[in-house]
Amino acid sequence: MAVLLRGRNKYEMYLVMKKNRQLQRYLPDTMMWSYENFLRMLSKYKSVVVKPNNGKQGQSIYFVDKTELNYAVYINKKRKVFENHLDVFKYIEKAAIKREFIIQQEVNLAKIGERRFDFRIIVQRETNELPWEVTGILARKGGKGYKVTNRRHHGIVLSLEDALKSMNVTDETKASKVKLVKKISLVAAETLGCSFPNQTIFGVDIGMNQNGSLYIFELNRWPLLGGFRSLEDKTQINRIMALKRKK
Ligand SMILES: Nc1ncnc2c1ncn2[C@@H]1O[C@H](COP(=O)(O)OP(=O)(O)O)[C@@H](O)[C@H]1O
Ligand SMILES: [Mg+2]
Structure with missing residues (x-):
């Protein structure tokens, strides 16, 4: 039986994810x-x-x-x-x-220029009986002088494509990294979805260190969507909103 959770307790969510062997190596101690x-x-x-x-x-x-x-x-x-x-x-x-x-x-976050960046992924299910799917992904770059990447602290949102441009690796490496970010987010949402049976959306924060290793910082139960709304390409926010309305 899954452990049932309430509220936004990062440590309890961490312990539940830590029990999933697939997620263990993506969780910072x-x-x-x-x-x-x-x-x-x-x-x-x-x-x-x-x-x-x-x-x-x-x-x-x-x-x-x-x-x-x-x-x-x-x-x-x-x-x-x-x-x-x-x-x-x-x-x-x-x-x-x-x-x-x-x-x-601390995860030694990869940088774009002098700024640290990480990923925000939206994972949703139409109803709590349907499977989880990744509906959005973007990158967030910290504001000048800040270590956190949140918009609230002058972080700037970038499309995934723009963030990847700055990475000094082959296109294959980039594609497999993105695939892995999505896969980890999906497994994390599936895992915590059992602890929050009525949850239909999670905002997953994932950081990548300077060697390309990925780490889950946290899952947000009430993710802000302004970052997705601010992107020029509205495909993701439209899909996120459409799925939100269906539940
Ligand atoms: N362990 C960590 N290593 C490096 N950066 C971190 C770490 N934890 C948090 N951060 C940075 O701070 C931001 C906010 O932390 P997070 O755990 O998502 O809390 P919050 O609920 O305040 O968003 C992250 O998006 C990341 O940029
Ligand atoms: Mg966060």
Whole structure:
């Protein structure tokens, strides 16, 4: 029996996906926020991301980098330096006592120019008895000075074609990457669809690191569609809206 879930709890969704062997290698290592877990993650990864377990639109996301001398924490366009991990912990803990946070291994996102980018994929089913299908895919490029790619933080939406132009690999490699992004999104939606039986849409956030490996950041149960609406080609948004209306 599938574990039934409610709300937007990233960690619970992560645990459900982690049980699916097909998805395991596409999930960045994730733990709940605590001092012990923070130390554990920092000993495993050079950089980690701390974010609200129920966050949205790139709000309150801390990127922590361990350097030889100290720790740098990036929040939006701000950078703060700390001498040791306890000071970093105390700083983030001020926000984390008010709401639950998670710690995730940082994915060294591929870039377009100097800007990091990732993918947003829309997966839908007409009714909860029909199969899931991928109905939209686009790329989001972070705003200048930002590590998050959300539009809310000056991220810019690009068509998949435009994003792929900047990739320095063969057309075959690009095509197989896109196919894999869609496949992972579909399997993720199928998996979480069992935990949210009435869900008919997911917005999947997938990042690609500089070696081309893919990672699922999260699945959104109430994805904003403005990015798709803003694309010049309306094929995807029309299809997304048509399917939304059918349910
Ligand atoms: N582990 C990570 N590694 C690198 N970038 C990340 C990571 N987690 C989040 N980000 C960046 O921050 C953005 C927002 O994070 P996400 O997990 O999607 O939360 P939100 O619900 O706020 O959108 C992502 O789209 C990505 O650009
Ligand atoms: Mg997101």
